[in-house]
Amino acid sequence: MEKVHLELTGVNMDFPTPSGSFRALENVNLKIKKGEFVSIIGHSGCGKSTVLNIIAGLYQATAGGVVLNGKEVTVPGPERAMVFQNHSLLPWLTAYENVELAVKTIFKGTKSKAEMREWIEHNMQLVHMEHALHKRPDEISGGMKQRVGIARALAMEPEVLLLDEPFGALDALTRAHLQDSVMEIQADLGNTMMMVTHDVDEAVLLSDRIVMMTNGPSATVGEILDVNIPFPRERIATSESKQYNHCRHEVLRFLYERHGKKAEELTEDETIDETAVNSSLDDSEENPVVDFKESQQIKKKVA
Amino acid sequence: MSSQAIELRTFSKSDLKGFFVSFATPILGVLIFLMLWSFLAPKVVTSLGAVPGPKQVYSQFEALLVEHKDERQKQVAFYERQETRNAKKLAKDPEATIKVRQYAGNPTFFDQIITSVVTVMAGFLLASLIAIPIGIVAGLSKTVYAALNPLVQIFKPVSPLAWLPIVTMIVSATYVTSDDAWFDKSFLNSAITVLLCCLWPTIISTAVGVTNVSKDLQNVSHVLRLSWWTHVRKIVLPSAIPMIFTGLRLSLGIAWMVLIAAEMLSQNPGLGKFVWDEFQNGSSNSLGRIMVAVVVIGLIGFLLDRIMLYLQKKVSWDKSVALR
Ligand SMILES: Nc1ncnc2c1ncn2[C@@H]1O[C@H](COP(=O)(O)OP(=O)(O)OP(=O)(O)O)[C@@H](O)[C@H]1O
Ligand SMILES: [Mg+2]
Numbered sequence: 001m002e003k004v005h006l007e008l009t010g011v012n013m014d015f016p017t018p019s020g021s022f023r024a025l026e027n028v029n030l031k032i033k034k035g036e037f038v039s040i041i042g043h044s045g046c047g048k049s050t051v052l053n054i055i056a057g058l059y060q061a062t063a064g065g066v067v068l069n070g071k072e073v074t075v076p077g078p079e080r081a082m083v084f085q086n087h088s089l090l091p092w093l094t095a096y097e098n099v100e101l102a103v104k105t106i107f108k109g110t111k112s113k114a115e116m117r118e119w120i121e122h123n124m125q126l127v128h129m130e131h132a133l134h135k136r137p138d139e140i141s142g143g144m145k146q147r148v149g150i151a152r153a154l155a156m157e158p159e160v161l162l163l164d165e166p167f168g169a170l171d172a173l174t175r176a177h178l179q180d181s182v183m184e185i186q187a188d189l190g191n192t193m194m195m196v197t198h199d200v201d202e203a204v205l206l207s208d209r210i211v212m213m214t215n216g217p218s219a220t221v222g223e224i225l226d227v228n229i230p231f232p233r234e235r236i237a238t239s240e241s242k243q244y245n246h247c248r249h250e251v252l253r254f255l256y257e258r259h260g261k262k263a264e265e266l267t268e269d270e271t272i273d274e275t276a277v278n279s280s281l282d283d284s285e286e287n288p289v290v291d292f293k294e295s296q297q298i299k300k301k302v303a
Numbered sequence: 304m305s306s307q308a309i310e311l312r313t314f315s316k317s318d319l320k321g322f323f324v325s326f327a328t329p330i331l332g333v334l335i336f337l338m339l340w341s342f343l344a345p346k347v348v349t350s351l352g353a354v355p356g357p358k359q360v361y362s363q364f365e366a367l368l369v370e371h372k373d374e375r376q377k378q379v380a381f382y383e384r385q386e387t388r389n390a391k392k393l394a395k396d397p398e399a400t401i402k403v404r405q406y407a408g409n410p411t412f413f414d415q416i417i418t419s420v421v422t423v424m425a426g427f428l429l430a431s432l433i434a435i436p437i438g439i440v441a442g443l444s445k446t447v448y449a450a451l452n453p454l455v456q457i458f459k460p461v462s463p464l465a466w467l468p469i470v471t472m473i474v475s476a477t478y479v480t481s482d483d484a485w486f487d488k489s490f491l492n493s494a495i496t497v498l499l500c501c502l503w504p505t506i507i508s509t510a511v512g513v514t515n516v517s518k519d520l521q522n523v524s525h526v527l528r529l530s531w532w533t534h535v536r537k538i539v540l541p542s543a544i545p546m547i548f549t550g551l552r553l554s555l556g557i558a559w560m561v562l563i564a565a566e567m568l569s570q571n572p573g574l575g576k577f578v579w580d581e582f583q584n585g586s587s588n589s590l591g592r593i594m595v596a597v598v599v600i601g602l603i604g605f606l607l608d609r610i611m612l613y614l615q616k617k618v619s620w621d622k623s624v625a626l627r
Contacts, residue, residue, distance in 0.1 A: 056526060076526045091621070101533075101537060
């Protein structure tokens with residue numbers, strides 16, 4: 001196995017609340033390799049954003065910690081850029097100025113003015129936004145805002161790109177376009193990416209691995225699924241492949257059947273009943289039957 | 304063809320409605336008020352005669368205008384006389400020392416307006432320069448906020464007029480006037496009283512605006528590792544602008560009211576003094592002249608608020624929002 005790039009060890013997170021402290025995360029362990037694309041999926045409120053915020057340095061873990069390239073992470077830093085769910089662009093700045101704010105802060109003293117401009121324009125091209133450089137956030141669509149948010153994060157030249165439900169608020173078509181853009185960018189730049197998502201297809205299509213979290217409180221990593229589909233992945237062709245549907249099925253099984261319980265909590269009679277799973281899939285008709293044998297072979301990594 | 308006609312008709316209908324709401328109704332409101340005024344005023348008889356109606360008040364306004372013009376002519380004449388006198392003197396004897404004296408006529412109603420407006424702007428601007436930075440720091444730092452909060456809460460409800468004696472005493476003790484001093488003592492007294500009442504609303508609104516900067520934008524600032532100064536300039540100030548202006552407009556409104564009262568109380572030159580002098584005068588025209596002052600005070604207060612609104616529109620990034 002390659003050298004570990006980003007590692008979470010024994011992370012606990014307690015939030016102080018009026019009725020005592022609330023344990024959102026308990027003993028979260030995760031090892032991520034350089035250049036990997038990891039999705040985090042789980043039920044709403046289980047603590048996915050919290051994990052991302054701890055990696056970003058916006059929250060401090062109550063116990064355990066995050067190590068990036070052998071150094072502990074305690075404060076936010078430009079090597080861990082974040083794409084926020086609701087774009088979080090400054091509404092009083094144009095798209096260009098929003099990216100410029102990041103570039104100016106990070107490359108002050110290392111890049112000349114002209115180099116900065118070139119770098120901003122380059123990143124806007126990466127997300128296909130070069131035509132709307134000087135528009136304000138309220139003059140562009142939701143998808144375009146999200147693109148600018150990604151450009152801003154990319155312009156920081158991060159080692160790790162953290163995406164918190166980046167496409168959650170977008171329609172299916174726009175989301176598909178942006179997913180393609182993200183895949184393109186990752187193929188180009190090879191950043192490590194961690195993405196929180198609610199969308200099973202999105203997770204399977206983009207990820208090298210999918211981290212499935214158990215329900216909170218005291219949420220933790222339930223299972224980790226390897227997605228062994230070769231890149232580049234073409235949306236239509238991939239969606240028809242056996243491997244794709246198998247992965248999709250595994251994630252759905254975790255989310256809907258095991259209700260995100262930890263593996264050791266499962267009793268004998270709760271083990272998988274395949275027919276029940278298939279009928280619980282909302283669009284099971286469209287999907288070829290899942291290869292059961294293969295599903296048994298999936299290695300489960302239980303934290 | 305017919306559908307077009309219908310469209311035209313509905314368009315002009317809604318247009319008419321818009322005209323009514325934005326022009327006709329306000330004018331109607333004012334007309335009704337004037338009618339009630341002119342109908343009711345003569346029925347109230349005071350020791351100075353009946354309360355003047357709109358017509359009498361308007362004629363008093365014209366009288367004040369005439370007084371002002373006369374006074375200006377006197378002033379011009381005074382300076383002309385002085386100049387010719389001095390020129391003659393110099394012609395006789397180039398070495399002669401000449402005296403240039405200031406015209407010392409009575410300030411007219413319009414002079415008083417200018418004095419009041421200048422005083423209120425001076426106090427208000429100075430207060431804003433102090434209050435906005437304090438509000439920003441208090442909004443950013445919980446410690447500063449905790450330290451300032453009791454002071455602000457205690458001083459805010461104090462009527463600025465209660466400050467007036469203290470301000471007067473301190474100014475006369477510390478500010479030594481000479482003939483060519485920049486400011487009169489009375490000007491300083493009024494301006495500082497205005498300043499004291501302008502501070503609190505601006506500090507509070509600014510602090511609230513700053514604490515309410517969206518969590519998302521604060522996170523952006525953290526992730527980008529913005530410096531304190533850039534954070535304030537690029538994120539805090541633009542977010543807080545609407546609240547800052549709410550505080551400023553509130554302050555200016557209070558300031559204008561307070562100034563008039565302070566001028567009445569302390570006999571400092573300005574519109575307040577004009578009102579008080581007329582009241583003491585007790586001529587048959589006094590009530591009418593006071594009413595002119597009341598209307599003018601109201602109009603200026605309204606104008607000051609409009610100016611602030613205009614400024615807010617100028618500096619606000621969100622041009623689409625409706626400002627009231
Ligand atoms: N600042 C906070 N203070 C107190 N409790 C918090 C705080 N942030 C998160 N929590 C709690 O921690 C839990 C996890 O929250 P988190 O936002 O990480 O969930 P999530 O998985 O991202 O949910 P979603 O999918 O809806 O975004 C929730 O129960 C939430 O109430
Ligand atoms: Mg979340």
